[in-house]
Amino acid sequence: GAGVSQSPSxxxxxxxxxxxxxxxxxxxxxxxxxxxxxxxxxxxxxIYFQGNSAPDKSGxxxxxxxxxxxGGSVSTLTIQRTQQEDSAVYLCASSLDGVxxxxxxxxxxRLLVL
Amino acid sequence: xxxxxxxxxxxxxxxxxxxxxxxxxxxxxxxxFWYQQHAGEAPTFLSYNVLDGLEEKGRFSSFLSRSKGYSxxxxxxxxxxxxxxxxxxxxxxSYIPTFGRGTSLIVHP
Numbered sequence: 001g002a003g004v005s006q007s008p009s010x011x012x013x014x015x016x017x018x019x020x021x022x023x024x025x026x027x028x029x030x031x032x033x034x035x036x037x038x039x040x041x042x043x044x045x046x047i048y049f050q051g052n053s054a055p056d057k058s059g060x061x062x063x064x065x066x067x068x069x070x071g072g073s074v075s076t077l078t079i080q081r082t083q084q085e086d087s088a089v090y091l092c093a094s095s096l097d098g099v100x101x102x103x104x105x106x107x108x109x110r111l112l113v114l
Numbered sequence: 115x116x117x118x119x120x121x122x123x124x125x126x127x128x129x130x131x132x133x134x135x136x137x138x139x140x141x142x143x144x145x146x147f148w149y150q151q152h153a154g155e156a157p158t159f160l161s162y163n164v165l166d167g168l169e170e171k172g173r174f175s176s177f178l179s180r181s182k183g184y185s186x187x188x189x190x191x192x193x194x195x196x197x198x199x200x201x202x203x204x205x206x207x208s209y210i211p212t213f214g215r216g217t218s219l220i221v222h223p
Contacts, residue, residue, distance in 0.1 A: 031209065048209060056209075058210075091156055105156035105157050
């Protein structure tokens with residue numbers, strides 16, 4: 001079956017521009033996570049969606065970052081006024097219901113802010 | 115809070131056995147995950163331990179001691195394709211995994 005997909009796979013943008021990253025989770029998975037991974041670093045949690053509950057935004061590094069999940073499926077991570085330190089791989093993962101469940105990761109979006 | 119510690123890098127020889135350790139401190143425990151991540155790729159699930167003891171899955175085994183806040187991943191009969199980063203993760207609360215920085219394993223002939 002189809003796994004988690006993300007688009008675009010690569011994004012180069014200029015400092016100050018806004019970017020939108022998309023994630024399509026596995027069908028039927030109610031939990032969706034966004035992470036950021038900088039070169040040589042571990043995975044940094046950004047935001048978590050579970051069903052219709054309010055998202056856990058505790059990992060978002062600043063108010064320039066926001067995310068939404070429409071219809072309990074597709075999610076979009078938006079970074080406004082990008083900065084060079086935003087350059088990283090942004091990974092999306094989904095799991096069946098989020099409680100101790102295995103996460104399935106998408107291939108990631110490699111963001112480079114010039 | 116969470117604190118997860120793993121060695122940064124390890125090297126091993128093809129055909130050998132390697133043990134990758136992970137220690138953690140957490141206010142509540144909901145299991146421990148191991149993921150494998152090849153360079154330039156997304157992490158993939160290897161194992162999940164919630165009870166003490168060793169769980170074997172082919173060439174890979176994972177061990178957990180909750181009282182010691184300790185886990186290890188054991189890789190047997192190493193192959194070149196096992197060269198990757200191995201991530202230890204502990205859920206914060208019931209659903210948000212906190213990942214260690216990962217251990218980069220280099221397997222050489």
